[in-house]
Amino acid sequence: MNKFELKNFWFYHSVIFGLLILSCQTHQQLQIEIEFWTMGAEGQHIEKLLPEFKKSHPQIDVKVQSIPWSAAHEKLLTAFAGQSTPDVCQLGNTWIPEFQVVDALLPLDTLINKSSVISSNKYFKGIWDTNIIGEKTYGVPWYVDTRVLFYRTDILDLAGFSQPPTTWDEWFEISKKIRLLSTAEQPKYGVFFSTIHDDWAVPVILIRQNNGILLKDNNCYAAFDHPATIEALEYYLSFFSKDLAVKKMTEVSNLYQAFADGVFSMLITGPWNVNEFKKRVPHINGKWSTAVLPYKKNYTSTAGGSSLIIFNNSKQPEAAWKLIEFLSKDSTQMKFFQLTRDLPAVKAAWELAKINNDTLMTAFYQQLENVEPTPKIAEWEQVAVKIQEHLERAIYKELPIETIVQRLNQDIDKILEKRRWLLSKDLISN
Amino acid sequence: MKLNQKMRKIFIAIAFHLLIALLSGITLLPFIWMLSTSVMPTGEASTFPPTLVPKKFTLDQYRFLFDRINLGRHFLNSLILAISVTGVSLLINSLAGYGFAKFSFKGKRPLFIFLLSSMIIPAQVTMLPVFLILNKMGLLNTYFGIILPGMASIFAIFLINQYLKGIPDSLLEAAKIDGASHFTIYWRIILPLAKPVLVTLALFTFMGTWNDFLWPLIVMTKEEMYTLPVALANLFGEHAQDVELMMAGSVITILPIMIVFMFLQKYYIQGILLGGVKE
Amino acid sequence: MKTKLFTPYFFIAPALLTLLIFFFLPVSEAFLMSLTDFDIYSLSSLKRARFIFLNNYLQLINDPIFWKALFNTCYFVLVGGPLTILMSLFTAIALNSKLLRFKKFFRLAFFMPVVTSLVAVAVVWRYLYHPRFGVINYFLSFLGIDSIDWLGDPKWAMPALIILAVWKNFGYHMMIFLAGLQTIPDYLYEAARIDGAGWWRQLTNITIPQLAPTTFFVTIMTIIGYFQFFAEPYIMTQGGPLNSTLSIVLYLYQHGFRWWRMGYASSIAFILFFIVCFLAMLQMLVRKKLEQS
Structure with a gap:
């Protein structure tokens, strides 16, 4: 290869390479990727629900990552400090005040008011309350627990x-x-x-x-x-x-x-x-x-359980909200219960999944009507x-x-x- | 009389061997237990009295592990990290060790003492600031996030320095007279001579990086970047009560490092045994 | 040949630069933090932090849990340290003995725990310590000892972690001792044998004194390492039960990363630093005194 040929060689390759980059970028503009962190066992199960979401929202790619509970708190705070928080995250509802105080969480009120899926009356009152700090709502209950x-x-x-x-x-x-x-x-x-x-x-x-x-x-x-x-x-x-x-x-x-x-x-x-x-x-x-x-x-x-929240520095809050809405649909909540046995936050899902047919579970339903958040x-x-x-x-x-x-x-x-x-x-x- | 003495000697030798065998047996017991429990079906380990030999042999736990987590990827992450940290840190620390051992320069002694005494500072102090620095550099979730902070080690510099001090200066002087540059001396004389201590350090760095848990957990926020111990700890969190499964996970984490060690132990032990070179 | 002024710096620069960026700067940052009440609130705005000078340190002195953690750490160092050193010295001498066969196997066996990841072995140890199904209690039952709740009983949790730490670490120091033993010249033993000294006299008169520099090194390393006792309780007990295995570094970690009170956590780190510094200096003094006499 003489010098001239070599020059040509690099020229063509850089053109092709440049085109490749360009095509990648245009592709990216259409496709949105959101990151979703879950804790413990939920991560694996959620993967099974996502194909349905993908069908109705083909332009949104959801990347799920599960974090061990034992290190979750450390990891979330470090991620916040390093501004590497995901878009959507599962958060134990007693942790919400802590992340709210550092302005990590996006207030969801306007999104909730517009939503046809999510409204507070579909949830247990005491559980919904854990997500409210001051006048604003920062999370949507995902699954619930109580003692x-x-x-x-x-x-x-x-x-x-x-x-x-x-x-x-x-x-x-x-x-x-x-x-x-x-x-x-x-x-x-x-x-x-x-x-x-x-x-x-x-x-x-x-x-x-x-x-x-x-x-x-x-x-x-x-x-x-x-x-x-x-x-x-x-x-x-x-x-x-x-x-x-x-x-x-x-x-x-x-x-x-x-x-x-x-x-x-x-x-x-x-x-x-x-x-x-x-x-x-x-x-x-x-x-x-x-x-x-x-x-x-x-x-x-x-009033225990986990909520879904959107981090303040999410670049795609709308897409993130679509995922939360999907996870809060009665039918998704029911399927999620069947996969994880985590109690659904949406009351209608209890009916759909016939949870109360199990006599061991009725106590939980009754108790959930009588729960109170810890000091926020x-x-x-x-x-x-x-x-x-x-x-x-x-x-x-x-x-x-x-x-x-x-x-x-x-x-x-x-x-x-x-x-x-x-x-x-x-x-x-x- | 003489026979009696011989008998006594043999008796002592046998007793001595028995004692050491017992000790090594105790040392190995946890590993044996781990291995045998990992091939038991779920639930068998929680019986009394404890059984060492599985009643029913099964590889279910391993199958489950391979199905559930991307072991290959995590294995690769661990391997890439362990190898690169080892390689880079050996180079940097040996350069520094040579610098300290074979040169005299202004402020050397106080600098060295300062370095040594700072070994006392617990690494946990630096975790948050280092995390923030890496974040500013955009190195979270990259291999560099683990390689860069692990590049230099005061302990390694100290060890190499001690070792190189044992190499007679006359050797280096001769090379200098032949016109060798300092770097040539480092590359051609120091490195080969320091091989034993370098192999030792290499093994330790490799193992330390392979086994490290907390730092990769914090730096690698994306699952595909998890190292083996982090990925397994993640799994343990979900299956804390499933003893047999966790044992299988442990076997998988430990096995590669054991194999590496078995292969390298010859060099390694040579290295550490040669550690105290006679002048 | 003359060495150029900057040559040595060329060799040490990469290491020093790395240490500066990833160690010394972070450490000084942490020290500044220890003079503030930097916490979760300050994470979003530095206005929410106050410069409080030595208040963290004063608060620490009045913090009973800190003293508990300090006590636990000293307990671990004072019991676990000597046990580890004795165990490694004993096995090293045994492995060095001409009497012993299968040396390679034994050496490998003793060194195995060192190379394994604590996360992984913690699983099996938690199981060995299980009060009902654990092998340790099973063996103890033959000696007529009642079931011990190793990790659940405040009295036994620390001994349990000490046993684990000794098991995990003695192999490392054993290797260093072995290296030290190899440097003892044979003629010393030959001379002693000619004088009719038995193995005990050889041990106390030659081996132990000749090993003194190695022992000193191992002791210092053990003290420094064991004062930073963290991974064992972090993985096995999280500091419980009743804070009986809470170590200083674990307490530091809890404040720093669990509660995100970085100011307070940093002050714990520096107290630890001063303690270990003091001990290291004390030991050096003792050694100098011994050498003089």
Whole structure:
């Protein structure tokens, strides 16, 4: 090849290459790609729903990525810091305030108002509420969960009760009776309140059922010295001090096995465990059931689950919204339930999938009508972990309630100091 | 009397071997358990008493793994990263090690001491700032996001420096008299001589990069860029109660590195055993 | 031959530049952060951060969980460190012994844990430690020891992680000790044998003193490494139960990446830095004293 030929060679190739680039670009203008992050197992299932979306929206390519739950929080915040957030994302609904406060989330109100698919009245009220901060809505519920009472019908029968407890007093009474069924080789406790893995749900539920409060003054100060709060905490701790709740976690190394063995007969947990129990300890199928939580002044439970949100720096919010609308359609919600067993957020999907035909699930439906969001502040998870931490210590060391409450207030006030400062300087709005 | 003494010696030798065999057995036990559990059907591992030999042999767990995740892609990511970090870091660290070991220059001692003492700083401190720098450079989700921060290692520089100090200066002087440039000396004399310590470091860097979890998890936000441990951790999150499946995942993560090690251990051990060169 | 002024810098520049960009600048940035209350709020606007000088450090001193984490870390270093070093020294001496056969196999076996990923082996260890189905409890039951909830009991969680760490790490130091043992000249042992010294006398009079520089190196590395104890509790226990396995670096990580309180997290990092610096210097002093006497 002489010099001239070589020149020609490069010339032609660069022309062809340039054309290729151009054609790619025009192609890209037509085709939109949106990124969708999900957590845990949902990612794999969602892939099965997407072909249908692709059919109705051929110009939108959805790239799904699933993130392990254990590292999800870190990863989302780092992605936000690095401005590499996706367009659409699944977000645990207790995380919404945190991402809202850093202006990461796109308010969805105008989109919702225009939408023919999504409107708040199709959802459980308490769950929808978790997405509202200040006056604006930042997420659309995707699937929901809440805690109800799981109980062993056969053991309650043995103890002389044909019905699950409906009030706090009854609950305590039944636990006492069940304790009496213990044998030397098999201790039997009334309840199991998980105190591991930051499980703060039960004490928070009890406080609110007693109309107690957690935080006061626009969520700026802790209020654990509120009489109703103290009463609820005392009730919670009495299960341990009266030896009615499993105290040594050793005895419940495997939750499912322990429930099957009758180590405890009542448990407050979420819908994910219905199938786990069915699958892992099939020999007790029919010997256990679910019920709404026992009543004190009300019977509210936690408003859990995940929402779909759009990140503020998404370049295709319209396309992202189309995906959210698709995932919120009654039929998609039904299919999603059938794939994942995650409870649909849209009530109509419960009808379509005939979820309530399963008697174990009706309690969840009833309970979901009675849920309340946790305080919507960015610090909530820190606060919740502190509650759990102090109560865990109180259970082990049997501290007086006054000490616990005082320490809780002290620690949580410290966590909220930044919030108070920001509010006083008008650096955050709510 | 003499026979008695011989008997005693043999007895001691046997006891000694038994002890070491027991110790190595304990060390290997987790691996054996991992392997055997990974070929059990779901649920068999959760029985009492624990069984080591599977009642029913099955490759279901592995099949499930290969069906569910793009193992080939993640394997390739891990391999590309481990190889490039190893290659680049060896070059850069050996250059620096040579610089510190064989030259005297202004500020060398304080600089070296400063470097050494900064080894104490936990790497987690730098995670957020480094993340932000990489983001500004547009290197998230690229192999460079892992290669660049891993290019230089104070520990490696220190080790190479220590090793090179053991090489007599007279060797280098002779080359200099023959008119060799500093770079030629580095390339032709230092690198070959430092081979043992370099192989050692290479193996360690390779393994460290291969096994690293937290950093790739944060830098690689796109699934197709996940390394093997990240991809498997992702899977573990979804199947935490499925012991057998998780064991199969672990076997797959560990196996490649074991094989690499088995092949290279000859060089590696040579390297580390030669570590203390006599002058 | 004269060396040009810039030549050495040419060799060290690539490494120093990389360290500067990816280590020293980030570290100084982190130090500045430790003097502020940089947190999740500040992520979107720096106006939401305050310069608070040493307040983070003061708060840290009054933080009982920090002290708990410090205690746990010291527990890990003081128990796990010597155990690791003893174990690696013992196996190294055994592997170096002329008595032993199948050396290659044993060496490989002892080194295996070092090369594996902790994420992967954590799975099997969590299972070995299982209170009901775990092999460890099964073996202990033969000795008449009741089932121990290794990872669930605040008393046992740390020992469980120490066992895991010793298992995972001793092979590495064993190799370094082996390298050290090879440098001990044979004539020392020959002379001792002529003097009629038994293996114990040879061990205490020759091997151990001759290994002193290696031991010093290994000790320093172990202390530095073990003070940064993180991956084991991060993967196995997340710091629980009852914060019994919460280490300083894990606490740092929790504040930094879970709560995104980077200011506070950075101050933890620098406290850790000062502690380890202090220990390293202390050890150097001790060594100098010993060498003088």
